[in-house]
Amino acid sequence: MQRAFQSSRIGNIPLKNRFFRSATHDYFANPDGSISDRQIDIIEDLAKHRVGAIITAITAIRADGISIENQNRLDDDRYIESLRKLCDVAHKHGSKVFVQLAHGGAKSLLEADSMIYSPSKVQLNEDVSTTEMSQKDIARIVDDFIRAAHRSKLAKADGVQLHAAHGYLLSQFISSVSNARTDEYGGSAINRFRIVKEIIERIVAEVDFPVILKLNSNLIRGNHFIEEENETYLADLIEMIKDAKSAGCVAVELSGTGFQQLSQITHPYFIHQAIEVKKHVDIPVILVGGIRNTKHIQQVMDANIDFVSMSRPLICEPDLVDKFKVGQFKARCILCNQCFVLPTTKDRRCVFHK
Numbered sequence: 001m002q003r004a005f006q007s008s009r010i011g012n013i014p015l016k017n018r019f020f021r022s023a024t025h026d027y028f029a030n031p032d033g034s035i036s037d038r039q040i041d042i043i044e045d046l047a048k049h050r051v052g053a054i055i056t057a058i059t060a061i062r063a064d065g066i067s068i069e070n071q072n073r074l075d076d077d078r079y080i081e082s083l084r085k086l087c088d089v090a091h092k093h094g095s096k097v098f099v100q101l102a103h104g105g106a107k108s109l110l111e112a113d114s115m116i117y118s119p120s121k122v123q124l125n126e127d128v129s130t131t132e133m134s135q136k137d138i139a140r141i142v143d144d145f146i147r148a149a150h151r152s153k154l155a156k157a158d159g160v161q162l163h164a165a166h167g168y169l170l171s172q173f174i175s176s177v178s179n180a181r182t183d184e185y186g187g188s189a190i191n192r193f194r195i196v197k198e199i200i201e202r203i204v205a206e207v208d209f210p211v212i213l214k215l216n217s218n219l220i221r222g223n224h225f226i227e228e229e230n231e232t233y234l235a236d237l238i239e240m241i242k243d244a245k246s247a248g249c250v251a252v253e254l255s256g257t258g259f260q261q262l263s264q265i266t267h268p269y270f271i272h273q274a275i276e277v278k279k280h281v282d283i284p285v286i287l288v289g290g291i292r293n294t295k296h297i298q299q300v301m302d303a304n305i306d307f308v309s310m311s312r313p314l315i316c317e318p319d320l321v322d323k324f325k326v327g328q329f330k331a332r333c334i335l336c337n338q339c340f341v342l343p344t345t346k347d348r349r350c351v352f353h354k
């Protein structure tokens with residue numbers, strides 16, 4: 001347990017401990033997509049209570065990649081200033097900031113005049129289907145990731161996290177369920193990972209900026225988890241992480257699809273996959289999902305996994321890391337998932353907050 005509180009590093013970045021706040025959309029962006037004062041207060045509350053590294057809320061790299069209401073954006077230089085304020089408050093308290101860059105792909109919000117892009121065509125409803133991306137579309141979206149990484153650097157962030165999990169565009173490429181392409185962006189694991197690898201390589205080469213990758217540890221077909229497919233997926237995942245490392249990625253965060261439905265699991269949800277990844281790839285692993293008490297943190301540390309990351313418990317108790325430090329055993333969070341609803345219905349984030 002002590003190890004979790006000891007200083008550490010990712011690449012050349014020193015960290016005050018091994019606690020991450022996983023990317024968490026809060027629904028409180030300004031209407032234009034810039035970071036609001038309320039969001040900056042949320043970050044300060046985490047930073048001053050010992051969270052070592054904070055991954056921002058999902059941030060759109062293009063207008064047609066916005067996937068949720070009140071999302072932050074970084075598709076224009078005008079967003080740099082508010083992001084810089086956020087970084088400044090985190091740094092004031094010794095915490096690091098990684099900006100989570102994403103494109104929603106087939107999960108993007110449908111605007112009257114926009115296309116919805118995805119690796120392969122998806123029929124969203126009777127009238128609407130997505131547009132299968134051409135290689136030109138892919139190249140344009142890769143360029144936009146690079147521009148957003150550059151803006152993150154100008155805002156004095158410590159790095160970026162590419163969101164390649166939870167069914168957004170990059171994970172749609174990675175997953176054999178949503179990627180049926182027959183060109184070099186589809187087929188084998190290495191091909192399905194190609195777009196992610198290109199983004200990492202270009203951020204490293206052109207922006208000279210640290211890149212973390214968030215990945216799914218599991219594969220779901222419809223709502224089903226299929227054992228054999230998941231074994232194949234884990235082997236693919238390991239190959240992809242090797243590829244990410246060779247492209248210059250400094251760490252991977254392992255999450256998974258369907259995490260909202262896993263609250264009956266009483267251990268960190270994806271610890272098995274994280275252990276397998278650590279056996280095969282020498283890269284820092286950040287584990288997220290279902291970490292709720294000091295026993296879980298001990299399990300993660302004992303498995304030689306590098307970092308623990310939390311989202312819902314830190315919405316409920318932003319000072320949770322401090323509380324763990326002084327002996328509180330378990331988070332108050334009951335994983336009720338109301339944090340997805342309350343911000344828009346009641347203007348608050350947790351059932352336990354007023």
Ligand SMILES: Cc1cc2nc3c(=O)[nH]c(=O)nc-3n(C[C@H](O)[C@H](O)[C@H](O)COP(=O)(O)O)c2cc1C
Binds near residue numbers: 023026056058259
């Ligand atoms: C309200 C809410 C918003 C979230 N927003 C994001 C997000 O913007 N990007 C992301 O990658 N994951 C997001 N997540 C998922 C978390 O980062 C994390 O992977 C997941 O909640 C599992 O961790 P936990 O059990 O500690 O909550 C969100 C989760 C919640 C509850």
